[in-house]
Amino acid sequence: MKNRFWQSQSVATVIALFSTMLFLFPVYWMFTTSIKPMSSIFSVPPELVPSNVTAEAYTENILRNPDLLGYFGNSIIIAGGTLLLTLLLAAPIAYALARLDIKGKGPIIGIMLVTQMLPSIMLALPFFLLFSSLGLLNSFPALILANTTTAMPFAILVLRPFFMSIPKGLEEAAAIDGSNRFFTFVRIILPLAKPGLLTVGLFAFLFAWGDLLFALILTTDESIRPLTLYLFTFIGQYGTDWNSLMAVSFVAVIPIILIFIFFQKHIVEGIASGSMK
Amino acid sequence: MQPSKAEWGTPSVRQKKNIFKTYGNYLFVLPGLLFLTVFMLFPIAYNVFLTFKNVTVFNIMSGSDFIWFDNYLTVLSDPIFLSSIWNSIIFTSLCLVFQFLIGLTLALFFNRKFPGRGIMRSLILMAWMIPLVITGNLFQWMFAGEYGIINHFLMWIGFIQEPIYWVSNENTALYSTIIANIWIGIPFNMVILLAALQSLPVEVYEAARVDGASKARQLFSITLPLLKPTLFILVMLGIIYTFKVFDIILIMTQGGPVYSSTVVPFYAYEQAFIHYNFSIGATITTIMLFMLIVVSLVYLYFVNKEETE
Numbered sequence: 001m002k003n004r005f006w007q008s009q010s011v012a013t014v015i016a017l018f019s020t021m022l023f024l025f026p027v028y029w030m031f032t033t034s035i036k037p038m039s040s041i042f043s044v045p046p047e048l049v050p051s052n053v054t055a056e057a058y059t060e061n062i063l064r065n066p067d068l069l070g071y072f073g074n075s076i077i078i079a080g081g082t083l084l085l086t087l088l089l090a091a092p093i094a095y096a097l098a099r100l101d102i103k104g105k106g107p108i109i110g111i112m113l114v115t116q117m118l119p120s121i122m123l124a125l126p127f128f129l130l131f132s133s134l135g136l137l138n139s140f141p142a143l144i145l146a147n148t149t150t151a152m153p154f155a156i157l158v159l160r161p162f163f164m165s166i167p168k169g170l171e172e173a174a175a176i177d178g179s180n181r182f183f184t185f186v187r188i189i190l191p192l193a194k195p196g197l198l199t200v201g202l203f204a205f206l207f208a209w210g211d212l213l214f215a216l217i218l219t220t221d222e223s224i225r226p227l228t229l230y231l232f233t234f235i236g237q238y239g240t241d242w243n244s245l246m247a248v249s250f251v252a253v254i255p256i257i258l259i260f261i262f263f264q265k266h267i268v269e270g271i272a273s274g275s276m277k
Numbered sequence: 278m279q280p281s282k283a284e285w286g287t288p289s290v291r292q293k294k295n296i297f298k299t300y301g302n303y304l305f306v307l308p309g310l311l312f313l314t315v316f317m318l319f320p321i322a323y324n325v326f327l328t329f330k331n332v333t334v335f336n337i338m339s340g341s342d343f344i345w346f347d348n349y350l351t352v353l354s355d356p357i358f359l360s361s362i363w364n365s366i367i368f369t370s371l372c373l374v375f376q377f378l379i380g381l382t383l384a385l386f387f388n389r390k391f392p393g394r395g396i397m398r399s400l401i402l403m404a405w406m407i408p409l410v411i412t413g414n415l416f417q418w419m420f421a422g423e424y425g426i427i428n429h430f431l432m433w434i435g436f437i438q439e440p441i442y443w444v445s446n447e448n449t450a451l452y453s454t455i456i457a458n459i460w461i462g463i464p465f466n467m468v469i470l471l472a473a474l475q476s477l478p479v480e481v482y483e484a485a486r487v488d489g490a491s492k493a494r495q496l497f498s499i500t501l502p503l504l505k506p507t508l509f510i511l512v513m514l515g516i517i518y519t520f521k522v523f524d525i526i527l528i529m530t531q532g533g534p535v536y537s538s539t540v541v542p543f544y545a546y547e548q549a550f551i552h553y554n555f556s557i558g559a560t561i562t563t564i565m566l567f568m569l570i571v572v573s574l575v576y577l578y579f580v581n582k583e584e585t586e
Contacts, residue, residue, distance in 0.1 A: 013391040020397040045429045093309030100302040119521030121542045122562040125549050126320035210408030212524050228410045249411040256406045264399040272472045
């Protein structure tokens with residue numbers, strides 16, 4: 001009797017729902033903080049459900065503040081650029097590792113696995129010194145190149161199995177029709193690998209979107225800094241402007257929410273295959 | 278897979294085609310490999326090169342001397358560095374244990390079919406994707422002394438009598454960053470474990486049920502042993518990813534108070550970009566690289582062993 005109770009569907013659902021809500025409490029707290037007026041943010045005890053609701057933090061920081069849009073745009077440029085560069089570099093090499101006859105596959109894959117593990121801080125210092133001598137500090141290319149180092153090894157490791165799973169006869173059939181291997185790759189193979197490319201592209205975008213370290217070290221110029229750095233402006237020496245900080249944070253999370261709504265399946269697959277193979 | 282000779286071109290251009298045919302495949306590898314070499318391998322080599330010199334912000338233009346292994350001696354005898362290693366070990370091991378246990382519990386619940394399962398899983402996973410800066414700020418706010426919701430909750434259940442100033446107290450600063458990082462790591466563990474659970478053979482469980490094994494017995498005698506390879510990968514990746522956590526520390530505690538929450542990557546950042554001791558920073562990251570390579574080699578050894586079996 002007791003056993004049946006625990007195994008029933010509705011109980012599992014209730015437990016799962018409860019643990020999901022508990023887990024997501026910080027996200028709820030972020031949102032409620034952003035819609036509380038200043039007076040109730042510092043109330044003791046804190047209000048679990050806001051007694052007064054205001055959109056002030058949003059109107060103040062989004063509608064009446066032209067800066068935010070600029071930072072948001074910078075983040076889009078950096079993350080979008082990282083997505084493109086990662087795909088451009090990773091797709092051919094992943095295909096070659098999966099399907100073509102080349103020497104040194106083992107070492108290349110080994111290098112990928114190790115580089116995927118490199119802490120960003122390890123690359124940040126040489127990047128800072130190199131880019132400053134090249135005059136590339138404070139430029140989008142510097143940030144895009146730096147973020148691509150985070151995304152690329154992961155991309156290659158995820159794409160390789162995708163290319164492996166494409167039926168083998170296609171290249172031969174195309175060759176018989178007189179297509180060379182580059183044309184075949186672009187016109188036949190890539191379209192078939194679309195789900196994989198999408199997964200990898202999304203991850204590259206998300207990695208770059210959340211980057212703080214490279215932006216912190218490689219830029220000083222506000223005109224190209226991303227949203228992650230803009231958040232620091234709300235943290236003052238004498239206290240933090242919590243409701244503005246949470247409102248702008250929520251804006252920064254919107255693209256992630258959208259990506260999840262539209263592509264959740266790809267993200268889950270990416271995590272599973274990127275860590276397993 | 279290469280087409281046979283007859284399929285490429287005609288005899289009149291055979292010479293050119295042959296070179297192209299032999300090396301054409303390498304053109305696919307070239308751009309990626311070039312990028313890797315210039316932007317990843319070269320910077321690492323440059324980093325190692327810096328460790329043998331004494332480069333600071335003052336002599337970066339004028340040139341600096343080779344001092345060979347002095348930086349390594351300086352770093353390895355620096356008590357703050359040694360305590361940062363210890364902090365990193367505490368940080369990494371506590372994060373790993375709790376991420377796994379909570380992730381596994383969630384995965385076991387989510388392994389049953391019920392309405393709304395997919396959407397809940399996605400919502401949990403979304404938390405993992407929130408930029409670390411935001412998560413760090415959020416936890417700092419929840420951990421706040423007087424106005425923090427966590428203190429309020431702990432006082433409400435009677436666990437503490439008065440607010441703890443989590444991030445500004447030497448005894449608790451590191452643990453508040455650990456709790457934040459556990460929260461970040463749970464979804465990843467859950468998704469990987471759930472994928473593994475869903476690939477387990479159903480027949481074994483049916484046989485166990487027929488034999489009258491209890492749910493708990495099934496978990497410890499079937500599920501956990503079968504999850505061993507997944508567990509191994511999670512531990513390895515967990516060590517690698519957790520050891521390099523930096524943003525959370527920067528946002529929540531800045532490594533303080535009195536270095537009590539300084540982990541190795543944060544100490545490297547502080548030396549290089551706050552004190553501008555570039556060579557010392559490079560030395561710390563090089564020592565880190567060495568540790569990570571050891572972990573990676575263990576990982577690769579076991580992965581290869583798995584594949585050959």
